[in-house]
Amino acid sequence: MKMKLLLFLCSVLWTSADGSAPVLHEDLAMTGCSDSDGEKMFALDAEEIWFADFKKGEGVYPQPPFIDPIRYQEGVYESAVANQQICRTNLQIRREAMKGTPLKRDPPSTPMLYTRDEVELGEKNILICHVSGFYPAPVNVSWTKNGQKVTEGTSINVPYPSKDSTFTQISRLDFIPQLGDIYSCSVEHPALTEPHTKIFDVELNNPQPSVGPAVFCGVGLTIGLLGVAVGTFFLIKGNECS
Incomplete structure (x- = not known):
């Protein structure tokens, strides 16, 4: 190389x-x-x-x-x-x-894979693959959807230098999340013997919206019943003392 x-x-x-x-x-x-x-x-x-x-x-x-x-x-x-x-x-x-001088090579850390916005099924979003800590630049980033390679809607910025003399790059993928879809971001670099791959599962990363309200209502109901029980206890004790 x-x-x-x-x-x-x-x-x-x-x-x-x-x-x-x-x-x-x-x-x-x-x-x-x-x-x-x-x-x-x-x-x-x-x-x-x-x-x-x-x-x-x-x-x-x-x-x-x-x-x-x-x-x-x-x-x-x-x-x-x-x-x-x-x-x-x-x-x-x-x-x-520099002929004959060994080239310094630092492998990238495991990529971080996350969405730009909160996931809403059927709504346009962007998957972000953040790669850092590597030298020399650049890295090669590839995307898949359900095991198939994806190139449309992808982009990558130029390598950005860090203060420790390593680099950072960010690749993006425009996507519309649907339940069951699985995306992956794979990073290749001369210091790696095999690509670093991160998986994003739409179903696992998108909890059911009914869970939050149900838990909230359940906690509220429990606190309300506890308040009624405590009030009844003091009312009975008050009557016994009178």
Whole structure:
């Protein structure tokens, strides 16, 4: 497997308002490349705010528009494309310098698999497969539904660097939960001898809605009967003393 070189540029910003104590913010710019693909991403306080989609040939703002995301000046995507050639030149230099050096490999932790919203049968939702703790980047994430491979409605973000020099990636699957459906998220990485797989069973992860109200009413009825019994006891004792 050919080594993938990732280059990082981080800067720290301090801001203050009305003479108050400075607030620490972390501004991250990441450039990465291999022989076949590349990455360019900007983040603020661990939130991805822009990345270059070299397959579609455009820059992407992943945050929803209602939060008024930061916008960059024109030409930022073209600059990212130009930097890819510089990155690949540096990649060749590093390959020659590190020839014969064993590549560090950290396997990813077991993926976390959860839904974006509370499960409601028949309502659109998103399954999220969260993978962290791996090096080098990226991981390969695949999805299945009832044992069949699924590609439609899937997406994955660019690898995000952690402070311990490992990476995190999040893959998503658009789905409509139905009772009995079983989904899986499988993660492949050079440091793994076999994929890490996590299962999501719609039936098991969606308790019957009647259970909650039934338990609540049962507890309420028990407390009510207990109150009546205690009141009757003191009423009888009061009559005996009079």
